[in-house]
Amino acid sequence: MIQRIRISSLIGIHVLILAHIYYFGDSVIGSVDFQEFFHAFIKYGIINAGVVMVMIAFISTLIFGRFFCGWACHFGALQEFSWWVLKKMNIVPKTINSSLVTILPLFILLNFYVAPNLIHSIKMPWEKLVINFGMPEIWAFLPGFMIGLLTFIVDGFLIVYFLGRKGFCRFLCPWGAFLKLPSSLAMFKVRKVGTCIECGVCTDNCPIGIDVTYEINNHEKVTNTNCTSCMVCTDGCPSQAIAYKWKNPFRENFQFKHYGLNLKMFKLSAISDKFQSVHKKDYLLLPLILFCGFCIDGLYGMGHFLSFGIATIIAIQVIDPNKKINFLLKYLLIAIIIWHGIIKFSIWRGLDHYDSQRHGPAISHLNRVVMMYPKPIGRFHMILSEMYLHEGNFIKAEKHALIASKINPEHEGPKQFLNKLYYKIDNQ
Numbered sequence: 287m288i289q290r291i292r293i294s295s296l297i298g299i300h301v302l303i304l305a306h307i308y309y310f311g312d313s314v315i316g317s318v319d320f321q322e323f324f325h326a327f328i329k330y331g332i333i334n335a336g337v338v339m340v341m342i343a344f345i346s347t348l349i350f351g352r353f354f355c356g357w358a359c360h361f362g363a364l365q366e367f368s369w370w371v372l373k374k375m376n377i378v379p380k381t382i383n384s385s386l387v388t389i390l391p392l393f394i395l396l397n398f399y400v401a402p403n404l405i406h407s408i409k410m411p412w413e414k415l416v417i418n419f420g421m422p423e424i425w426a427f428l429p430g431f432m433i434g435l436l437t438f439i440v441d442g443f444l445i446v447y448f449l450g451r452k453g454f455c456r457f458l459c460p461w462g463a464f465l466k467l468p469s470s471l472a473m474f475k476v477r478k479v480g481t482c483i484e485c486g487v488c489t490d491n492c493p494i495g496i497d498v499t500y501e502i503n504n505h506e507k508v509t510n511t512n513c514t515s516c517m518v519c520t521d522g523c524p525s526q527a528i529a530y531k532w533k534n535p536f537r538e539n540f541q542f543k544h545y546g547l548n549l550k551m552f553k554l555s556a557i558s559d560k561f562q563s564v565h566k567k568d569y570l571l572l573p574l575i576l577f578c579g580f581c582i583d584g585l586y587g588m589g590h591f592l593s594f595g596i597a598t599i600i601a602i603q604v605i606d607p608n609k610k611i612n613f614l615l616k617y618l619l620i621a622i623i624i625w626h627g628i629i630k631f632s633i634w635r636g637l638d639h640y641d642s643q644r645h646g647p648a649i650s651h652l653n654r655v656v657m658m659y660p661k662p663i664g665r666f667h668m669i670l671s672e673m674y675l676h677e678g679n680f681i682k683a684e685k686h687a688l689i690a691s692k693i694n695p696e697h698e699g700p701k702q703f704l705n706k707l708y709y710k711i712d713n714q
């Protein structure tokens with residue numbers, strides 16, 4: 287019954303959002319996105335719809351645990367759906383266990399959302415707190431259709447296939463990382479209330495891959511801060527040994543060791559073959575994911591979720607002895623990542639030299655970019671035109687401006703530049 291209510295909640299919330307957009311358009315309530323808390327509130331001191339949602343999620347997590355993740359989040363729902371579809375196809379991927387499930391989401395949260403916005407607000411402090419529920423518009427931080435679709439495919443089906451249950455929530459989600467602290471203090475938790483026969487059913491059923499059996503028998507409750515309060519474990523327990531129950535926080539037994547990594551987990555024979563530990567290779571996995579992620583992040587309009595989702599899947603395949611992709615494909619993927627890493631590096635160096643008016647090295651880096659980047663970008667050709675004009679190389683200046691004009695025929699910039707160039711040539 288509870289699961290029916292939960293699934294209805296997951297569907298109902300998204301139907302309500304779509305109905306709202308259909309009825310009110312996108313101007314009454316702006317972007318309801320977790321990142322608003324960082325982009326709007328921390329950076330500019332703006333309280334908008336997204337900031338209110340984050341505050342509600344934070345406070346409700348202090349009481350009910352990560353209810354938001356289990357009962358409202360579309361990424362969570364998509365991954366549960368993907369797991370269900372794979373099971374129907376008789377594919378049951380092993381759930382990968384690694385200490386990166388704690389480190390990586392926290393790194394993504396701090397590096398991409400907390401640090402840059404906090405630094406901005408320190409350098410340029412807000413003048414006053416502003417309340418504006420209409421801004422930014424609802425689609426402001428969403429990618430285009432193709433990148434959005436690809437994000438759902440990679441962070442839904444593919445990540446579940448390669449990393450197991452809720453691979454995205456466990457390895458990547460920065461909003462999950464943000465809710466870990468209130469989750470550890472939550473008053474409602476899954477608690478031991480009867481005799482456990484150690485059948486492992488709760489661990490097997492848990493959609494996020496928590497060793498419920500181990501935690502309730504060693505800590506008397508589920509302490510894992512990834513718990514989404516979905517109650518799948520309590521629903522399926524054959525001996526009613528566990529229940530989702532409130533406890534006075536002042537009487538709660540908080541111990542740091544409950545939140546740390548314990549290699550004794552996932553050893554019960556009934557469930558051990560459903561999980562696979564890569565802990566011994568974590569030291570290799572972390573730099574590999576970061577390397578792959580930074581090589582592609584931002585290219586083709588890809589956001590952090592998509593690029594680091596791809597990076598995590600590839601890195602796991604590289605270090606995993608039970609890999610699902612063959613040797614050749616694995617190294618082809620790594621070669622593609624390195625190729626894009628060279629492009630990213632060249633863009634970074636090229637634009638930096640350009641900003642500092644060092645045209646020689648800027649031209650060399652940006653020429654590499656336009657040669658290697660499969661996606662034609664008019665802006666890089668325009669920058670090259672400008673620099674070639676400045677250097678007196680009219681032929682190359684014209685060549686790049688014509689390419690830029692062909693890439694973006696509706697833009698006036700390349701046309702105006704060509705007019706200026708021809709005028710200059712005529713008056714030489």
Ligand code: SF4
Nearest residue numbers: 492513514516517519
């Ligand atoms: S431990 Fe229980 S309540 Fe928490 S996520 Fe797993 S199944 Fe859901």
Ligand code: SF4
Nearest residue numbers: 482483485486488523
């Ligand atoms: S399902 Fe119930 S009895 Fe079985 S291991 Fe979990 S808590 Fe114990």
